[in-house]
Amino acid sequence: MKTRKEIETEIRKEATHSVTRGSIIETIEDEEFLHEDDYSLGLMLVDKGGNYYATRILSYDYQNDKVKEIFHYENNALVGFLTSGAKDRFKIIKDLFIRYRDKKKQLISQINSLKADKIVGEETINHLEQQISQLRIEFQSQKTNLNDANQQLNKLKRELTEKDQKSQNLEQKLSSNRKIFDEQLEKAQKELIKKDQEKQNLEQKLSNNRKIFDEQLEKAQKELIKKDEQLEKASRTIKKLQKDLSQFQRSIILIGRTGNGKSTLANILTGTNKFKEGKYSTSQTTEKQIEEFTAENGMKYRVIDTVGIGDTKLSTESVLEGIRDVAYKNNYNLNQILFVFGGKFEDKEIEAFDLLRNNIFNEDITKYITLVRTKFDHFEDEKERETDIEKLKDSKKLERIINSCNKLIHVNNPPVDGQEKRDISRKIILNHLITCQENYQSQDSNSEYFPSSSPVSFESQDSNSDYFPLSSPVSNIIYQIQYINYHQQFEIGKKEFELGYQALEFTKADNPLSDPQRLKKLILFLGAKRKFVDTRQETINKLIEIYNKSEKSGKKFNKACAMGESIGGLAGNDLNGTTIPIMLLGKAISVVGKILKSKYFAEHAKRFEDYLTEDEKNVCFLNDKYHSIVDSFKNDSSKISSVIKDILKPKRNEFSQYSVFELGSIQKEEKLTPEKAEKVIKSLIDHLKKFETEIQQEVDQYSEEIEKVFKEENSNLLQDEVKRLIEELENKSEQTQIEVPK
Ligand SMILES: Nc1nc2c(ncn2[C@@H]2O[C@H](COP(=O)(O)OP(=O)(O)OP(=O)(O)O)[C@@H](O)[C@H]2O)c(=O)[nH]1
Ligand SMILES: [Mg+2]
Known part of the structure; x- marks a missing residue:
């Protein structure tokens, strides 16, 4: 039978033997039971590096004389126990030992006291012993549980580590995926911003275009309205002119x-x-x-x-x-x-x-x-x-x-x-x-x-059967002579007129013009002016006729213009992709219509031009006569000359400004458009009216002044001479009429 000391040494030896790298740092012993059936020793171990800890419980098996391990562990199970973990376990085991030891001490002392007092019977002792053995079993089972729990703990630990590893891998993978995703996201966002910017630019551009288009449209519409108004105005003027002319x-x-x-x-x-x-x-x-x-x-x-x-x-x-x-x-x-x-x-x-x-x-x-x-x-x-x-x-x-x-x-x-x-x-x-x-x-x-006043008006006294009653005021005589003269001369032709005029033109010092001759010259000039009004009226009539003809034939193109405009109108103000082409189409039709109209007009323009040129010749003729009359009175100081000169106002009255081209502000041989033609007609009418008043005023002025001359004391001679002149003119007109070559 081994002594307690020997058993303890053996257990210690065994405990340190298997832990080659570690050393015992604390023990829990139950020496009191050594002589009994077992002896246990709880140990806390640590390796040489101080890293690994373990808790072991060893006990001595009396029957087999062997040290065996109660708290089982694998050889390398030390690994993974942290110091605190080992310490916790050791503390639990230590508690168990102490509790077990104290209980055992208590029971032994009870048994001993009972033995001593012999109070307790054999049965009680047995009962207590049973209790002790029961406790032992319980202890054993607790140990087994602990062992199981430890194993489970280990298993869980491993699983946890594995899961940890997996989750780490996953996280890494996830993080790398996320990086790619983030990059793509950023790229997409940038693209989106770019697209947004482009959209904004486009919208800006569109809005600008729309504004320009709106402005142009508005301008075009305004122009159209203006054109319409002008056209209407022109047609009104022409109507009025036709009416005015008809007054003649x-x-x-x-x-x-x-x-x-x-x-x-x-x-x-x-x-x-x-x-x-x-x-x-x-x-x-x-x-x-x-x-x-x-x-x-x-x-x-x-x-x-x-x-x-x-x-x-x-x-x-x-x-x-x-x-x-x-x-x-x-x-x-x-x-x-x-x-x-x-x-x-x-x-x-x-x-x-x-x-x-x-x-x-x-x-x-x-x-x-x-x-x-x-x-x-x-x-x-x-x-x-x-x-x-x-x-x-x-x-x-x-x-x-x-x-x-x-x-x-x-x-x-x-x-x-x-x-x-x-x-x-x-x-x-x-x-x-x-x-x-x-x-x-x-x-x-x-x-x-029935327009009220006739533009040609002159005061006429009661007329007898005589043609030129000298008893009537001079103004009337002058007027009538003027008419008779220019008509008889002019109807035959400008040549005849010129001849008559020329006969009076040469004023020589030894043979100056007589006053009646001067009067005659003036009357001829006024007659030429009157004739000019007549021919211009005719010209205007012809121009209107041509214009109306061209308008009539150009009417079919009006339809195109109107159609184009109504198509353009369909588009309204709503500007989207389709309305603009419609509007443009409308405009195009309208423009083409207008061009065709103008082209058509060109065929009539030639005749129009001929009349303008003819009229221009009349202006030149009149201008010549004006200068001639002004020149012939230049150095003449007779009463009538000064009257005439005063009214003629030399140099002020330039007929060249009455040129149709000047008035109509067109160039000779300029390509005429209906609009231009209209303008020319209108200007001619305006001017004609002014001219008509002017000539009337002039005649009034002359008549008044000459009447004064006639009323002077020594005017008898002048009156006789005028009478003779009138008769002469009358005879001459009859003669010339006969002489007219057919
Ligand atoms: N002796 C003379 N005969 C005249 C005169 N006026 C017209 N005649 C003649 O009378 C006839 C009729 O003259 P018209 O001029 O045709 O008469 P009218 O008024 O036009 O007649 P209707 O057209 O039938 O309304 C003609 O033979 C003329 O020659 C005139 O003053 N004296
Ligand atoms: Mg008749």
């Missing part, structure tokens, strides 16, 4: 009973055979006929021959209504109604007269009615005329009519060998018409058809 043409309507000689009178007035004269008593004129002519005084007339009253086909009323239609027709300036009657003034005629006054026109019309008594043999005898009027006035009704009318004229226009008589008739009637300055003014709403 006066309408003379012939009415009367069938067979009284209306058509004959119409032929006499126009100096033609255009009107069909009746051979038998049957009605000859079956519908109205209109012809124009220019009287010797330069006035233009429109003669309207009508169907005879009493014609079986038409009632008086319908004949007169036909007359009204003509009279009211736009721009037909009704100047005079020639009520033609033969010997008798019958009921039918009285009825017609009353109808005219009360139904067709108004009371005023009688002032514009001239009664023309035809088929009156002694029409040149004043006494016979007077007697005839007296006789007619026997009828009260007729007296009233005759008194209310403008005048009663007697003529005779027999069909055979009547040329001479016809000429006299013509003079009588024209002489009368000169005095009919005013046109009939309708009082109803149609008054615009």
